[in-house]
Amino acid sequence: MNPDNPALAHQLRSFSSNYLDTVRHEISAGIEFWKRLGQGRPASVRMQSRGVMYAMYQISDERLIQTNYCLARATANSPTYLAPSGDHAYRCARADFEWLWDHADPV
Numbered sequence: 001m002n003p004d005n006p007a008l009a010h011q012l013r014s015f016s017s018n019y020l021d022t023v024r025h026e027i028s029a030g031i032e033f034w035k036r037l038g039q040g041r042p043a044s045v046r047m048q049s050r051g052v053m054y055a056m057y058q059i060s061d062e063r064l065i066q067t068n069y070c071l072a073r074a075t076a077n078s079p080t081y082l083a084p085s086g087d088h089a090y091r092c093a094r095a096d097f098e099w100l101w102d103h104a105d106p107v
């Protein structure tokens with residue numbers, strides 16, 4: 001997610017008065033890390049500038065790992081789903097991921 005996405009503030013719980021700034025800084029640092037890692041390799045980074053991200057997706061041609069973002073608990077304590085590529089959950093998440101990718105901003 002783009003650290004300047006207006007929806008970001010609405011996806012976070014209030015742990016402290018500067019938590020939003022902390023998360024924005026972590027996102028920016030992560031973007032720099034992935035850009036450096038991808039230099040000279042067939043990799044790319046995209047940011048969602050609008051809208052809410054409902055889950056973290058890790059998708060390969062073989063399987064899906066999806067962790068939903070929950071407001072009631074930390075992401076580390078949120079449910080994580082595994083699905084093989086032939087599963088309906090995989091196909092739905094893959095379609096969402098592809099749509100988000102196509103509508104995200106290249107970094």
